[in-house]
Amino acid sequence: MSSSETVSGRAQSGRVFGKRILITGAARGMGRSHAVRLAEEGADLILVDICESLPEIEYPLASVEDLEETARLVRKHDRRAITRVVDVRDAAALSAAVADGVAELGGLDAAVANAGVLTVGTWDTTTSEQWRTVVDVNLIGSWNTCAAAIPHLVDSGGSLVIISSSAGLKGTPLHIPYTASKHGVVGLSRALANELAAQNIRVNTVHPTGVETGMRPESLQGLLAEARPDLIPIFLNALPMAMAEASDISNAVLFLVSDESRSVTGLEFKVDAGVTLR
Ligand SMILES: NC(=O)c1ccc[n+]([C@@H]2O[C@H](COP(=O)([O-])OP(=O)(O)OC[C@H]3O[C@@H](n4cnc5c(N)ncnc54)[C@H](O)[C@@H]3O)[C@@H](O)[C@H]2O)c1
Numbered sequence: 711m712s713s714s715e716t717v718s719g720r721a722q723s724g725r726v727f728g729k730r731i732l733i734t735g736a737a738r739g740m741g742r743s744h745a746v747r748l749a750e751e752g753a754d755l756i757l758v759d760i761c762e763s764l765p766e767i768e769y770p771l772a773s774v775e776d777l778e779e780t781a782r783l784v785r786k787h788d789r790r791a792i793t794r795v796v797d798v799r800d801a802a803a804l805s806a807a808v809a810d811g812v813a814e815l816g817g818l819d820a821a822v823a824n825a826g827v828l829t830v831g832t833w834d835t836t837t838s839e840q841w842r843t844v845v846d847v848n849l850i851g852s853w854n855t856c857a858a859a860i861p862h863l864v865d866s867g868g869s870l871v872i873i874s875s876s877a878g879l880k881g882t883p884l885h886i887p888y889t890a891s892k893h894g895v896v897g898l899s900r901a902l903a904n905e906l907a908a909q910n911i912r913v914n915t916v917h918p919t920g921v922e923t924g925m926r927p928e929s930l931q932g933l934l935a936e937a938r939p940d941l942i943p944i945f946l947n948a949l950p951m952a953m954a955e956a957s958d959i960s961n962a963v964l965f966l967v968s969d970e971s972r973s974v975t976g977l978e979f980k981v982d983a984g985v986t987l988r
Contacts, residue, residue, distance in 0.1 A: 724752030735825030737772030739923030743956035754790040756811035798851030821859035823852040848891035867910030903976040912975040919982040948984025
């Protein structure tokens with residue numbers, strides 16, 4: 711038992727105790743991991759997910775049951791969890807859902823723009839539908855998340871965390887729309903960090919290497935092995951680990967949301983096992 715827990719498991723203190731935090735793409739994978747880690751450290755959460763698959767994405771997205779399971783895991787720590795099924799591409803619906811959640815929790819302190827999708831293909835097989843879906847969800851959806859949160863942060867300051875990727879810092883091939891969208895959020899974050907610094911709102915990106923989650927496009931391995939084995943080294947971590955753990959990324963998110971990072975803004979926080987060194 712950690713010092714932040716009582717016998718009942720309720721987080722009574724913690725590194726983000728009492729903070730109210732929005733997370734998108736919260737139904738599974740890293741979004742769920744962030745939610746549970748932040749709840750362990752005393753946060754209350756607004757959990758958003760599309761809970762529906764998309765035709766342009768080759769692997770299934772999360773379900774309503776997944777989102778409710780995340781909420782259950784948060785509530786195990788006796789923290790509040792509000793769930794909303796929303797597509798981050800729908801700015802109006804997202805803003806309304808966040809406003810509802812904020813009214814229920816009594817305020818907002820931070821947001822984590824985590825929802826994202828990945829398509830796979832060589833430059834000459836990637837379709838305009840794939841481009842639009844990936845940019846809409848990963849880049850414009852991250853913007854929509856910030857835009858929904860900012861009005862609730864301007865009075866007392868706060869933290870915006872955008873989940874990018876190692877593909878937001880290097881030219882990761884065979885998913886050009888994804889790599890472009892993940893570079894795009896770096897520009898979004900830097901510009902927003904400048905605009906919002908005066909209001910004490912910090913904006914940072916996190917850049918994970920590969921993590922085992924539901925984001926599993928089977929075609930990537932085949933394409934690499936059969937068509938472009940020459941590109942395999944670009945995907946290899948420097949540290950002796952094939953993948954990072956979701957909790958490794960959640961610890962970076964926790965730091966950026968907490969007051970421990972009060973003087974950190976405009977950071978590209980790599981949690982990438984050294985893959986961008988290569
Ligand atoms: N898994 C990796 O190797 C890896 C590496 C670097 C970065 N990332 C990034 O981490 C973030 C989390 O991904 P993950 O690996 O947990 O994948 P995941 O597919 O398991 O989780 C993504 C979640 O986002 C939700 N989502 C997708 N589109 C949405 C939309 N339009 N609106 C609302 N919710 C939507 C999905 O339903 C799912 O629950 C993503 O931004 C991803 O690009 C992942």
